[in-house]
Amino acid sequence: MIPVNRPNITEDDIEEVTRVLREGWVSGDAPEVALFETEFAEIHGCAFGVAVPNGSIAIELLLSVMGIGAGDEVILPTFSIISCLAPILRLGAKPIFVDADPHTWNMETGNVEALISPTTKLIMVVHTYGLPVNMAPLMALSKRYGIPLIEDAAESHGLKINDSSCGSFGIASTFSFYANKNVTTGEGGMICTNDEQLYERLKYFRNLTFRDSQRFIHTDLGWNYRFTAIQAALGRSQLRRLKDSIDQRRAIAQKYGAALQDVPGATIAPRKTPYALNDYWVVGIVLEKEKFGPASDVRRKLAESGLQTRPFFFPLHRQPVYLESPSYHSQDLPVADGLHRQGFYPPNGLGSSEKEINDSVQLLGNVLKNWQT
Numbered sequence: 460m461i462p463v464n465r466p467n468i469t470e471d472d473i474e475e476v477t478r479v480l481r482e483g484w485v486s487g488d489a490p491e492v493a494l495f496e497t498e499f500a501e502i503h504g505c506a507f508g509v510a511v512p513n514g515s516i517a518i519e520l521l522l523s524v525m526g527i528g529a530g531d532e533v534i535l536p537t538f539s540i541i542s543c544l545a546p547i548l549r550l551g552a553k554p555i556f557v558d559a560d561p562h563t564w565n566m567e568t569g570n571v572e573a574l575i576s577p578t579t580k581l582i583m584v585v586h587t588y589g590l591p592v593n594m595a596p597l598m599a600l601s602k603r604y605g606i607p608l609i610e611d612a613a614e615s616h617g618l619k620i621n622d623s624s625c626g627s628f629g630i631a632s633t634f635s636f637y638a639n640k641n642v643t644t645g646e647g648g649m650i651c652t653n654d655e656q657l658y659e660r661l662k663y664f665r666n667l668t669f670r671d672s673q674r675f676i677h678t679d680l681g682w683n684y685r686f687t688a689i690q691a692a693l694g695r696s697q698l699r700r701l702k703d704s705i706d707q708r709r710a711i712a713q714k715y716g717a718a719l720q721d722v723p724g725a726t727i728a729p730r731k732t733p734y735a736l737n738d739y740w741v742v743g744i745v746l747e748k749e750k751f752g753p754a755s756d757v758r759r760k761l762a763e764s765g766l767q768t769r770p771f772f773f774p775l776h777r778q779p780v781y782l783e784s785p786s787y788h789s790q791d792l793p794v795a796d797g798l799h800r801q802g803f804y805p806p807n808g809l810g811s812s813e814k815e816i817n818d819s820v821q822l823l824g825n826v827l828k829n830w831q832t
């Protein structure tokens with residue numbers, strides 16, 4: 460089976476991890492962590508980074524520290540991962556979902572203004588599958604209504620939107636370093652910001668609300684969400700290769716694109732928009748229902764031929780855990796529903812061999828070309 464993801468861990472990465480282990484300062488207080496935070500934040504147009512155990516905790520810590528709570532409304536895309544919804548529900552806030560744009564699969568920015576209410580406390584943007592959101596209209600809304608905006612940039616490390624870095628637009632942005640992300644530390648995450656006060660509060664709550672004076676007396680409840688120096692060493696080494704990694708993802712996407720060129724009814728994620736280039740974190744493919752039936756039928760056939768794939772997100776507004784929650788309210792979001800039914804992505808691991816990718820491209824092309832319902 461060709462796996463959907465294989466991380467790329469190089470000899471340099473291993474050297475760097477070994478170096479930190481030899482140095483012996485392995486905890487979250489090590490200088491290595493601060494170096495990774497600064498280097499990663501800088502690439503994303505931010506002065507400060509706060510590394511945490513994963514991308515889901517990055518969102519949860521950020522929302523908690525921003526004081527999101529009962530009665531607050533948070534606007535976010537429905538076509539996204541549970542990590543965006545879980546903290547909203549846990550904090551007792553109310554998610555207000557935005558449907559997807561049928562072309563970019565990102566949140567339909569034109570639908571956001573109508574969803575703003577007097578209790579809207581946050582706009583959460585997600586750069587889906589590595590194609591950045593058009594930030595200009597959203598930043599204008601954020602400014603006009605005085606509503607803070609954050610970016611979940613877990614799938615778009617090192618990208619630009621026009622001339623600004625993805626992750627530098629709102630009050631803060633969050634990243635993940637899970638094994639399938641463009642910079643991996645195995646597990647890991649980061650919050651980036653230019654707001655020094657927010658930065659200090661994030662660090663304080665990440666570190667059990669210890670203070671410099673009277674260290675063991677606490678006036679707030681925090682968490683131990685520290686990051687290890689071992690992860691930081693791996694992250695710094697991976698970060699040095701980020702440009703190459705993005706180029707590699709794009710080259711893989713180009714191969715899939717060429718194979719699907721003469722397959723009517725199979726659409727690959729757009730290479731670019733007027734404001735940004737896709738990094739093809741994954742190579743999303745949407746199949747026409749009339750020709751292929753649901754994507755699950757095609758995925759089953761691909762699995763039989765030795766190709767692992769992943770379905771698209773299950774829309775957040777349909778998650779059983781949300782339907783049961785006190786924050787539930789009905790919304791009709793048909794584009795995201797359609798994407799879930801018709802979309803999937805094939806293998807594109809940075810650690811996959813060229814042969815593995817070529818085989819995968821050929822297999823997918825053959826199955827789709829010869830498809831009969």
Ligand SMILES: *Cc1c(COP(=O)(O)O)cnc(C)c1O
Pocket residue numbers: 513514515516540542543585611612613614634635636637646647648
């Ligand atoms: C991967 C991902 C996350 C979650 O990150 P973890 O490190 O796996 O917790 C959150 N948001 C998006 C958009 C992601 O792709």
